[in-house]
Amino acid sequence: xxxxLFALRQGxxxxxxxKQLALTSKITNVTQLELSYLIAKKIKVLALDFxxxxxxxxxxxxxxxxxxxxxALRETSIKLALLSNKPNQARRQYFQTAFPELLFIAGxxxxxxxxxxxxxxxxxxxxPQEVFLADDRLLTGVLASCLAGTQVAYVCPARQxxxxxxxxxxxxxxxxxVERWIMIGx
Numbered sequence: 001x002x003x004x005l006f007a008l009r010q011g012x013x014x015x016x017x018x019k020q021l022a023l024t025s026k027i028t029n030v031t032q033l034e035l036s037y038l039i040a041k042k043i044k045v046l047a048l049d050f051x052x053x054x055x056x057x058x059x060x061x062x063x064x065x066x067x068x069x070x071x072a073l074r075e076t077s078i079k080l081a082l083l084s085n086k087p088n089q090a091r092r093q094y095f096q097t098a099f100p101e102l103l104f105i106a107g108x109x110x111x112x113x114x115x116x117x118x119x120x121x122x123x124x125x126x127x128p129q130e131v132f133l134a135d136d137r138l139l140t141g142v143l144a145s146c147l148a149g150t151q152v153a154y155v156c157p158a159r160q161x162x163x164x165x166x167x168x169x170x171x172x173x174x175x176x177x178v179e180r181w182i183m184i185g186x
Contacts, residue, residue: 007112011183014146018138019184023184025154030134031069033153035076036152044130047105047120050084052136052158057168060090061098063159064109070099077121079103082118083133085110085140111140114148121150124163138179 011018015126031052037047048054054062063071079101080093087106097100103123108116119129126160128149135141136158144154158176160169180186 003110003112006157007076007143008182010112011139012146014103014143015183017146018142021142021152021154021178022138022156022184025156027134029065029156030153030155031065033132033134035073035078038078038132041132042130043132043151044126045079045081045120045124045132046073046082047081047117047133048129049111049135049137049155050082051086052160052172053134053155054159056159056161056164057172058165059161060088061094066150067098073131077122080123081105081123083111083116083141085122090132111135111137112143112147114144116173117144117148117150121148137176137184167178 016186025027030048037174049113053065069082077167080099082102083105085089087104092104095104103120107122108119117131117133118128129151130146132153133141133145133150134153134155135145136155138154142154160173162169
């Protein structure tokens with residue numbers, strides 16, 4: 001409940017920035033984030049949410065097209081980090097094996113608190129504005145980015161698999177709709 005109230009209070013303070021981002025976002029798939037775009041924005045670290053961005057909820061591994069995209073990114077100078085509110089052990093093991101260079105963040109307060117993003121910047125010894133977060137939630141990842149001073153892409157719509165996890169996906173779709181209604185009136 002504390003995190004929810006924090007998100008509402010801080011979301012209200014950053015409502016203009018969040019609304020502008022939500023209304024202008026053209027990122028419908030994280031794989032649209034191309035290297036040239038990230039370089040133009042002077043990004044040194046790409047932080048990624050998992051559920052809804054790399055895969056649908058509850059999956060252990062990213063979707064196949066995302067794995068291909070991640071493999072292409074690992075050949076660049078951009079560092080990768082995973083910042084999920086569900087950093088479970090199975091995901092950690094997957095990334096340690098498949099992408100050992102990716103920083104797996106855990107042990108910090110969940111988004112929208114900015115500590116995870118700030119830890120990423122500190123770990124890679126970069127300024128917060130050189131970190132770019134891709135997230136599918138306005139009042140968690142996007143708000144955390146506003147608070148931390150990082151750059152952000154709002155990925156909308158989120159990756160979903162209603163056949164595999166109907167209840168969980170339905171819950172988070174309602175949450176996303178409520179966030180959009182609160183922040184932008186739609």
